[in-house]
Amino acid sequence: MDFILRSLAFKSIKVRVVVLISALIAFALFSITLLVLFIVNSHMSAQMDALLKTRAHSVYGKLDQRIGYLIDNTVLLTKNELIVNSLIDKNGRKAYLPPLVDNFMEGKDVLYLNIVDFDGRAIFQTQKNIPLYNQSPRLRAALALGKVSYYIEKGDDKLVIIAPIEYYNTTQGAAIVVFKMGHVAQRALTNNDDIYIKLFHDNINIFSSNFYKDITYHSSLHTVENGSYLEQLNVILEIGLPKKIYMAPLQDIFLKLLLLGVVFISIGMILSNMLANGITDPILTLFHRVKNSDNKSEVLCSPLGTNDELEELAKAFDERSILLQHQAQYDALTDLPNRLLFLDRLQQSIKNTLRSKEKFAVLFIDLDHFKEINDSFGHDFGDKLLIIVGEYIESVLRGNDSVARMGGDEFTVLLNELHSENDIIQILQKIMELFRKPFIIAHRQFYVTCSIGIAMYPLHGKTPEELLKNADAAMYKAKDRGRNTYQFYTNDMTEKAYERITLETQLREAIVNREFEVYFQPQVNINDNKIIGMEALVRWNHPQTGLVPPGKFIPLAEDTGLIVEIDRQVMQDAMKQFQKWIDLGLDVGVLSINLSMIQLNHEDFIEFVKTTIKNAKISTDNLMFEVTETQVMKNPKQAIFMLQQLKDIGIRLAIDDFGTGHSSLSYIKRLPIDKLKIDQSFVMDALVDKDDRELTRAIISIANSLNLEVIAEGVETKEQAEFLVKNGCVEAQGYFYYKPLDVLTLTKELTKS
Numbered sequence: 001m002d003f004i005l006r007s008l009a010f011k012s013i014k015v016r017v018v019v020l021i022s023a024l025i026a027f028a029l030f031s032i033t034l035l036v037l038f039i040v041n042s043h044m045s046a047q048m049d050a051l052l053k054t055r056a057h058s059v060y061g062k063l064d065q066r067i068g069y070l071i072d073n074t075v076l077l078t079k080n081e082l083i084v085n086s087l088i089d090k091n092g093r094k095a096y097l098p099p100l101v102d103n104f105m106e107g108k109d110v111l112y113l114n115i116v117d118f119d120g121r122a123i124f125q126t127q128k129n130i131p132l133y134n135q136s137p138r139l140r141a142a143l144a145l146g147k148v149s150y151y152i153e154k155g156d157d158k159l160v161i162i163a164p165i166e167y168y169n170t171t172q173g174a175a176i177v178v179f180k181m182g183h184v185a186q187r188a189l190t191n192n193d194d195i196y197i198k199l200f201h202d203n204i205n206i207f208s209s210n211f212y213k214d215i216t217y218h219s220s221l222h223t224v225e226n227g228s229y230l231e232q233l234n235v236i237l238e239i240g241l242p243k244k245i246y247m248a249p250l251q252d253i254f255l256k257l258l259l260l261g262v263v264f265i266s267i268g269m270i271l272s273n274m275l276a277n278g279i280t281d282p283i284l285t286l287f288h289r290v291k292n293s294d295n296k297s298e299v300l301c302s303p304l305g306t307n308d309e310l311e312e313l314a315k316a317f318d319e320r321s322i323l324l325q326h327q328a329q330y331d332a333l334t335d336l337p338n339r340l341l342f343l344d345r346l347q348q349s350i351k352n353t354l355r356s357k358e359k360f361a362v363l364f365i366d367l368d369h370f371k372e373i374n375d376s377f378g379h380d381f382g383d384k385l386l387i388i389v390g391e392y393i394e395s396v397l398r399g400n401d402s403v404a405r406m407g408g409d410e411f412t413v414l415l416n417e418l419h420s421e422n423d424i425i426q427i428l429q430k431i432m433e434l435f436r437k438p439f440i441i442a443h444r445q446f447y448v449t450c451s452i453g454i455a456m457y458p459l460h461g462k463t464p465e466e467l468l469k470n471a472d473a474a475m476y477k478a479k480d481r482g483r484n485t486y487q488f489y490t491n492d493m494t495e496k497a498y499e500r501i502t503l504e505t506q507l508r509e510a511i512v513n514r515e516f517e518v519y520f521q522p523q524v525n526i527n528d529n530k531i532i533g534m535e536a537l538v539r540w541n542h543p544q545t546g547l548v549p550p551g552k553f554i555p556l557a558e559d560t561g562l563i564v565e566i567d568r569q570v571m572q573d574a575m576k577q578f579q580k581w582i583d584l585g586l587d588v589g590v591l592s593i594n595l596s597m598i599q600l601n602h603e604d605f606i607e608f609v610k611t612t613i614k615n616a617k618i619s620t621d622n623l624m625f626e627v628t629e630t631q632v633m634k635n636p637k638q639a640i641f642m643l644q645q646l647k648d649i650g651i652r653l654a655i656d657d658f659g660t661g662h663s664s665l666s667y668i669k670r671l672p673i674d675k676l677k678i679d680q681s682f683v684m685d686a687l688v689d690k691d692d693r694e695l696t697r698a699i700i701s702i703a704n705s706l707n708l709e710v711i712a713e714g715v716e717t718k719e720q721a722e723f724l725v726k727n728g729c730v731e732a733q734g735y736f737y738y739k740p741l742d743v744l745t746l747t748k749e750l751t752k753s
C-alpha cells in the first residue's frame, strides 16, 4: 500500500496508471485466491469429517465384533462339561482344566482367567493374586440372575467378562475372564496406520494407537450406535487424521493458484502497461504539445486522433490559445493589431526592406481633444468613435499597409513599399480628408480632427521602438503647431518629447506629494484701492527646480487630464486659506478660482465642490469660479449646462481672458455668468494700440449692457487704471496693485493695511 501511495505521489501519470491497474489486478487475484482457498478448505473439511465418520464406524464395528467374540467364547467355555464337572470334581479339576483353559486363552489376549463357585470362591485361577470376587456385586448379580455380565472397571483399562456356569438350569459358579482392553483393541484394529485412534472410558484414555504429540491432526470424537457392546461398556472413540495429509491437496491448490497468480500478475503488468500506454499516450502527447506551444510558436494541440473528451480538450485548448494569442496581439475594442503586433510587423518590414531596399513609414495618429469628447459624451460614445476612426483609417490604406491601436486615442499606421515621400503625402491627405467629414454617432453629428507624426525608415530610426518613439514626437509637434495637421520627424523633436514625458512623470509625482502651493493675487477697486477679492493661482513647488509657474505645466496637465486633480487640490487649499483670513476678521472679499472645463465634465464634480465648501466652512457668497472664454466656446451648449449647476449651488461665475475666445453675443447672454474678465493683453496695450483700446471699451460696454460686472487684469500702470475708470471699469487686478503673493506675505500685507 505504501508503495502504491508513493507511486501515486510520483509525478508521471503513466506510472500512476500502471501501478493502479496492476494493483487492481493483484487485488482481484488475491481476493479470488482467498475465496477459492476458503471454498476448498470448507469442502475438504466436510469431506474429512465424512471420512473420519466412516472410519470411526468401521473401527467401532471391528472392536464390537471382537468384544462380542470374546463374550461368546467365554459363554461357550462355561457350557463345557469339564468346566461344570470341575466345580464338583476336585481331582478332575487339576487334570482337565489347565489344557482346556490354555486352549481357550490362545489368541485371545486373556490377562487372567478365574473360575469361581457359587459363593465366589476361586476353584481355578490362571495366576496368583487374582482379586477375590466373592464380594463383587457384579459377580453376585451375575450368579443370582444367571446372566452374562461384562464391564470395564472404573479407572481401569481391563475388560471383565463374567459368564455363569449352569448345571441343570442352576447356576453353580462363574467363569471370570479379564482382558487388557489395549490388547483387545490392538488385535481388532489392524490396517489403520494412516489415522490415530484413542479409546476413552470414563474420560480415561484406555487405548491409543498411532498418536504422536508433534503431529497436528484433524480429529473428532464419536460415540457408538445403540445396543452395541462398546455403548454398554461406555467406551468413546477419538479418531484423527494428520493435518499434513488433510492439507496436502489444499497446499497443492494453493501452489497452483500462486503460480497462476504470478502468471496473471505478469500478464496483468504487461496488459496494464499496454492499457496505460493507450490511456496516457494521448495525454502525454497533449502535455508535450501544450508545453511546446507558447505565444510565438504556432503548435496546435489537436488533432490527437482519440476522438473522445481528450480530443475535445485539445480542440478547446487550441481555441483558447488562438483566442489568447489574438487577445495578446489585438486591441479588444477595435480588434486592430495592438502595440505588440505592430512592433512585430515593423520588425518584419525592417527585414523585408533590408532585402528590397525600399522604404517604409510609421504614422502616429492622435485624435485632437479626444479627452474632452470622452468626458463630455461618455466613454461609450468615445469607444464608438475610436472603432469608427480605426475602420475609416483602415479603409484608405493599401493592402500591405496596416493600422494598429496603441491605446487611448492613439493609432499607428505602417506604410510599406514606399518609393518616394509623395506616396506618403497621398495617404496622409486621404487620412486628413476622413476627418474633414463629420462623424455621426448616436444621431449626433460632430467633427473630430487628428494630429499625425511621421517617421521614415531608415532615415528616422533603425529599430521599431525608435521609429515609434520618433513618430510620436513628430505627432506632438503637429499638436504644438495647432493640431489638425501632420508633421515629419526632425532630429530636434526627440529632446522635446523626452522633456514632455519627464514633465508628465514629475507632475504625477507632484500630485501624489501635494507639491502645489496656492498664491493669491488681490483684486481692487480702482477708485479707493480697496481689496474686493483675490484670485487663487497655482504654483508648483518643484523639489529640484523651485517654483514653477502655471504656464509651464497647465497645458500639459490639461492635455493629460491631470489638471482635474491639480484643480481639486488648489480648490481645497485656497478655500481653507481664504476662510482663515475671513475668520481673522480680514476684509478679503471674494475668492476667484480657475477651473478647467475638463473638470466640469466629471460626474462627481458638483458633489466634490459641495464637500470642499462644507469642509472649508466657507460661504458660497465668498466664491467665484473662472472659466476661460476659449474653453467655454469649444462647446458652449455643454458649458451653459454645466455652469448652471454651479450657479444652482450659489457660486458666482466669471469668464476669464475675455476677448480672446471669439464668443458670440447670443451665447454670452445665455451663459449663467456674473462677470467678464478683460484679457490682460488688451489692457496692457490699450494705451498704445487703438484696436486693443477699442476692444477694451467694447468689452466694458457689453458687460454694462448685459448687466455683468467687469474686471480688467494685467493692470501695470496708473495710466491704464485711469483709462479703465474713465471707460466705466472700476475693478482691476495687476502688478500695479499686487503681484500674486504667497500666503505668509499676503497675510502680513493684509494685517498691515
Ligand SMILES: Nc1nc2c(ncn2[C@@H]2O[C@@H]3COP(=O)(O)O[C@H]4[C@@H](O)[C@H](n5cnc6c(=O)[nH]c(N)nc65)O[C@@H]4COP(=O)(O)O[C@H]3[C@H]2O)c(=O)[nH]1
Binding pocket: 521, 536, 537, 538, 549, 550, 551, 554, 563, 567, 570, 594, 595, 596, 626, 656, 657, 680, 713, 714, 715, 716, 733, 734, 735, 736, 740
Ligand atoms: N504680466 C503680468 N501678468 C499679470 C499681471 N497681473 C496678473 N498677471 C498674471 O496673469 C495671470 C492671470 O491669471 P489667468 O488669466 O487666470 O491665467 C492663469 C490661469 O489660466 C492658469 N492658472 C493659474 N492657476 C490655475 C489654477 O489653479 N487652475 C487652472 N485651471 N488654471 C490656472 O494659468 C494662467 C497663468 O497664471 P499665472 O502665471 O499665475 O499668471 C496670472 C498672473 O500672475 C500683470 O500686471 N502683468
